[in-house]
Amino acid sequence: MTVESTAARKPRRSAGTKRTAAKKPPGAQPDLVQLLTPEGKRVKNGEYDAYVADITPEELRGLYRDMVLTRRFDAEATSLQRQGELGLWASLLGQEAAQIGSGRATREDDYVFPTYREHGVAWCRGVDPANLLGMFRGVNNGGWDPNSNNFHLYTIVIGSQTLHATGYAMGIAKDGADSAVIAYFGDGASSQGDVAESFTFSAVYNAPVVFFCQNNQWAISEPTERQTRVPLYQRAQGYGFPGVRVDGNDVLACLAVTKWALERARRGEGPTLVEAYTYRMGAHTTSDDPTKYRADEEREAWEAKDPILRLRTYLEASNHADEGFFAELEAESEALGKRVREVVRAMPDPDRFAIFENAYADGHALVDEERAQFAAYQASFADEGEGIQR
Amino acid sequence: MTAEKMALAKAINESLRTALDSDPKVLIMGEDVGKLGGVFRVTDGLQKDFGEDRVIDTPLAESGIVGTAIGLALRGYRPVVEIQFDGFVFPAYDQIVTQLAKMHARALGKIKLPVVIRIPYGGGIGAVEHHSESPEALFAHVAGLKVVSPSNAGDAYWMMQQAIHSDDPVIFFEPKRRYWDKSEVNREAIPSPLHKARVVREGTDLTLAAYGPMVKVCQEAAAAAQEEGKSLEVLDLRSMSPIDFDAIQASVEKTRRLVVVHEAPVFLGTGAEIAARITERSFYHLEAPVLRVGGYHAPYPPARLEDEYLPGLDRVLDAVDRSLAY
Numbered sequence: 215m216t217v218e219s220t221a222a223r224k225p226r227r228s229a230g231t232k233r234t235a236a237k238k239p240p241g242a243q244p245d246l247v248q249l250l251t252p253e254g255k256r257v258k259n260g261e262y263d264a265y266v267a268d269i270t271p272e273e274l275r276g277l278y279r280d281m282v283l284t285r286r287f288d289a290e291a292t293s294l295q296r297q298g299e300l301g302l303w304a305s306l307l308g309q310e311a312a313q314i315g316s317g318r319a320t321r322e323d324d325y326v327f328p329t330y331r332e333h334g335v336a337w338c339r340g341v342d343p344a345n346l347l348g349m350f351r352g353v354n355n356g357g358w359d360p361n362s363n364n365f366h367l368y369t370i371v372i373g374s375q376t377l378h379a380t381g382y383a384m385g386i387a388k389d390g391a392d393s394a395v396i397a398y399f400g401d402g403a404s405s406q407g408d409v410a411e412s413f414t415f416s417a418v419y420n421a422p423v424v425f426f427c428q429n430n431q432w433a434i435s436e437p438t439e440r441q442t443r444v445p446l447y448q449r450a451q452g453y454g455f456p457g458v459r460v461d462g463n464d465v466l467a468c469l470a471v472t473k474w475a476l477e478r479a480r481r482g483e484g485p486t487l488v489e490a491y492t493y494r495m496g497a498h499t500t501s502d503d504p505t506k507y508r509a510d511e512e513r514e515a516w517e518a519k520d521p522i523l524r525l526r527t528y529l530e531a532s533n534h535a536d537e538g539f540f541a542e543l544e545a546e547s548e549a550l551g552k553r554v555r556e557v558v559r560a561m562p563d564p565d566r567f568a569i570f571e572n573a574y575a576d577g578h579a580l581v582d583e584e585r586a587q588f589a590a591y592q593a594s595f596a597d598e599g600e601g602i603q604r
Numbered sequence: 605m606t607a608e609k610m611a612l613a614k615a616i617n618e619s620l621r622t623a624l625d626s627d628p629k630v631l632i633m634g635e636d637v638g639k640l641g642g643v644f645r646v647t648d649g650l651q652k653d654f655g656e657d658r659v660i661d662t663p664l665a666e667s668g669i670v671g672t673a674i675g676l677a678l679r680g681y682r683p684v685v686e687i688q689f690d691g692f693v694f695p696a697y698d699q700i701v702t703q704l705a706k707m708h709a710r711a712l713g714k715i716k717l718p719v720v721i722r723i724p725y726g727g728g729i730g731a732v733e734h735h736s737e738s739p740e741a742l743f744a745h746v747a748g749l750k751v752v753s754p755s756n757a758g759d760a761y762w763m764m765q766q767a768i769h770s771d772d773p774v775i776f777f778e779p780k781r782r783y784w785d786k787s788e789v790n791r792e793a794i795p796s797p798l799h800k801a802r803v804v805r806e807g808t809d810l811t812l813a814a815y816g817p818m819v820k821v822c823q824e825a826a827a828a829a830q831e832e833g834k835s836l837e838v839l840d841l842r843s844m845s846p847i848d849f850d851a852i853q854a855s856v857e858k859t860r861r862l863v864v865v866h867e868a869p870v871f872l873g874t875g876a877e878i879a880a881r882i883t884e885r886s887f888y889h890l891e892a893p894v895l896r897v898g899g900y901h902a903p904y905p906p907a908r909l910e911d912e913y914l915p916g917l918d919r920v921l922d923a924v925d926r927s928l929a930y
Binding site: 354355356357358359360361366367369371374376377378379380381382383384385386388389407408411412414415418571572573574575576578579580581 | 657662663665667668670671672673674675676677678679680681695698699702703706707708709710711712713714715716717747748750770771772799845846847848849
């Protein structure tokens with residue numbers, strides 16, 4: 215049984231609309247925006263086609279490339295964790311379309327507030343993939359300059375970044391700029407108070423922010439039904455802004471819907487909630503064991519909806535890509551894996567005094583005092599050569 | 605006119621006005637800070653003069669207030685946020701501790717978070733539950749935050765200026781029972797650095813160290829002790845993070861005795877840290893252990909009992925006597 219049918223299983227006082235929805239095959243619910251079926255067939259959509267109407271074969275190949283390289287990067291990171299090079303990795307496997315589609319919808323001057331799984335969005339923003347690995351290796355707690363790609367640091371505490379995104383968007387509105395903000399979060403985060411507060415703030419201030427919820431069906435071991443009794447996109451209605459559910463494994467639909475939402479924001483029409491309906495194909499992180507809480511059949515059902523496969527089918531059927539393209543991409547992919555591997559293995563441990571660096575912007579007497587004590591302690595090992603080892 | 609006598613609340617109001625006037629990036633945010641001017645009227649008239657876009661009434665959600673202030677700071681603004689009462693800050697505690705305090709370090713210094721969080725704190729006004737607490741140690745314990753509290757109008761004016769100019773987040777504790785106390789504000793004086801303590805009364809026999817609302821109590825205690833022939837030095841710490849240990853040390857090495865006074869519970873409080881550090885720094889100068897006077901390890905009591913709970917003149921003098929008896 216796929217998770218789409220769970221809404222129909224729930225007891226409802228008025229089952230009218232749900233009964234209709236339940237009759238439709240999964241993936242074709244009236245409330246799921248889809249432009250590319252799991253079989254790779256382009257379907258029309260009166261509302262959102264316009265946002266991808268002028269997309270060129272080259273751009274389609276670009277989306278495909280983004281997804282393939284992101285998946286390759288992700289697989290390499292998982293391997294590096296298994297080899298002990300990373301302490302942890304949070305895989306995005308299965309969510310490539312949601313991230314690449316939405317990421318490619320952003321403009322350079324837009325600002326992105328990610329969780330810790332937005333490796334595909336980071337890729338779209340031009341963040342060096344190697345940069346993302348520092349915190350998972352344990353050499354820093356973030357480490358990149360958010361302003362160089364308008365891509366904020368990964369936020370680990372669930373949902374907190376939606377408020378930062380809202381505040382940033384309020385600032386954009388004050389500046390009279392036409393940029394927009396996109397805040398990423400998941401189905402689990404939808405239960406957080408901060409997410410609810412960000413909906414309230416963005417609504418009452420009409421802030422130019424898109425809330426992009428990747429509903430990957432699982433918050434570690436808890437299914438979406440443990441977070442909500444209504445489809446998540448419907449939450450928006452109670453706050454007074456539109457919500458839409460998009461096929462999160464359909465990169466075209468994610469691109470179109472996110473463009474629509476960002477353009478609404480730019481026009482001063484306020485926030486939008488986009489629920490990208492997708493699936494976390496892997497474990498929550500490398501420390502997780504999904505066999506303890508979910509059935510293989512569920513994963514298998516989602517495999518048939520793979521975001522990369524369906525675009526490949528479409529590209530081939532429409533003669534937008536030839537064998538040469540795929541072969542070249544395969545080689546590029548392997549080169550990326552190799553580069554990431556080398557970069558991570560060569561990533562040095564930080565200087566021990568980094569502990570004290572940047573605790574404050576303007577300095578702090580106690581930090582200075584403790585740094586000096588630490589230095590004196592280290593210096594006491596000077597005659598042993600190297601100083602104390604960790 | 606260089607100096608002007610005004611109430612502490614008015615001094616903060618004037619300081620916010622100056623900041624709004626001189627820097628278009630400064631914003632005021634909070635519950636009821638607009639038309640009403642805040643429940644203590646600290647932001648009175650500011651929205652009228654600077655508009656709703658800069659003096660912003662927020663939804664009633666503290667985490668949201670601080671979380672959006674962080675976002676505004678990332679966009680280049682300098683938000684000054686009001687938490688209506690001390691006991692209401694905890695919904696925002698996660699945003700303050702987990703996000704605001706650490707973000708500069710997480711970005712390896714690439715971004716700054718110039719956010720000021722104003723919190724009216726402390727008891728003595730006969731308020732209902734959650735309106736009289738002193739949670740400063742809970743913030744001072746967190747690396748990445750700076751924590752200050754003025755004791756008088758003149759300091760309130762300048763410390764607010766300095767807090768707003770700071771590129772670090774500052775938790776600005778306002779002694780609410782002193783809001784209406786008047787003192788001189790000299791807008792042309794060169795203020796002392798934000799995190800420096802100040803000797804407000806010189807003495808030779810014992811040092812009383814306090815901040816915020818307790819400075820006045822200590823000054824009164826010193827005056828009373830004078831009548832008994834005891835010379836007490838009173839130190840206004842002004843900053844709880846960082847703490848000006850050099851100033852405390854200098855005073856203690858002169859007087860050889862130290863009593864720290866605050867409204868907050870003494871257990872694991874600011875006084876505990878001061879006692880530990882001064883013991884390390886000035887062990888051979890001390891004639892008596894460092895003593896603390898403060899709240900008890902119990903919930904803040906109902907208003908009819910707060911005089912029993914709060915350190916007053918007599919409890920401070922009792923500690924002075926105990927110290928001098930060593």
